[in-house]
Amino acid sequence: MKRLMKKGAALLAAVTIATTIVAPQASAASFKDIGGYSATTQAQINMLAQMGIVKGTTPTTFSPAVEMSRGQVVKLLGRFLIENGLAKVPSDWKTKQRFKDVSTGAKDQELLMYGSVVYDKGIFVGSNGYLMTSDSLTRENMALLMDRTAKVLTGKSFVDMHKAEGTKHQVSDLSSAKAEAREAIAAMNALGVSTVSKYKPKTHLQRVHLVTFLSNALDVAMKYR
Structure with missing residues (x-):
């Protein structure tokens, strides 16, 4: 730590x-x-x-507005955990299949490796066991992932922190999010991980959004450790 x-x-x-x-x-x-x-x-x-957590799309471009696939998010979260000393690559990452659609013989071994990291930490377990690598990730689903990531960072989820503090959120479109994601979205806003009042839960996650979430999550983690 x-x-x-x-x-x-x-x-x-x-x-x-x-x-x-x-x-x-x-x-x-x-x-x-x-x-x-x-x-x-x-x-x-x-x-x-x-820090080696995010990579550019070329040596001089980051492509901040490009939407992220579920596979890309898995890789980035895996690197985030490892680079911050919060996880280690499981010894059986090459032999134990975590997702039904990512075999141990997958061409993308980086995805296989980081997938095992986030799966074992309970952050990303897929949809009915499927990673669906190339599909885009919505901002409401990212809120759920960030809430689980917070628990790895601090031992408490953002929802737990939010309830303990009794702080209020300023999200104006919370009702448009699916029910299971609303608490996480509200907590992220109340704690300053997400800073926009209109969260747009159904839109797809962009590269710049995830960087902002992770950076702000580190800030919150320093307060709660």
């Missing part, structure tokens, strides 16, 4: 520095296509890239 704190502190420092800069493009972003985002978001993208 010291590793998590060290990296979380580095991320917060980078974000603090970035937010003192007037012009977003002055944040010295290594990716050339993120200048339209806030200095804070640029710092979050660059820091998670330096």
Whole structure:
């Protein structure tokens, strides 16, 4: 957990520095296509890239608005857990099949490996046992994944933290989310993991959304450890 704190502190420092800069493009972003985002978001993208958690689509582009597939989310969450010392690659990742549609002989061995990590941690267990690798992931389903990730980070889910604090959320379209995701969406907003009042639960998750969620989750984790 010291590793998590060290990296979380580095991320917060980078974000603090970035937010003192007037012009977003002055944040010295290594990716050339993120200048339209806030200095804070640029710092979050660059820091998670330096941590090895996120990767660019090319050496100079991040493609922040590109939608993420379920397989891509699994890989990123797996790296996030391992890089922060929260999980290890299971010794049987090559021989034990976790998802019905990802065999041990899968061509994408990285997916097989990180899939075993998030599956064993109870974060991503698939839909009726299927990963459905190429399908897009909705923001409401990502809220459920983030709630489970929080429990690995701190021992408590965002929903548990939210209930303990008694804080109020500011989500205006919560009723449009499926029932099982509403508490997680509300908790993420109340704790500052999600900062928008209109969450748009049915829309597909973009690369920049996941970076923001993970960065803010690290911030929350430092408060609750």
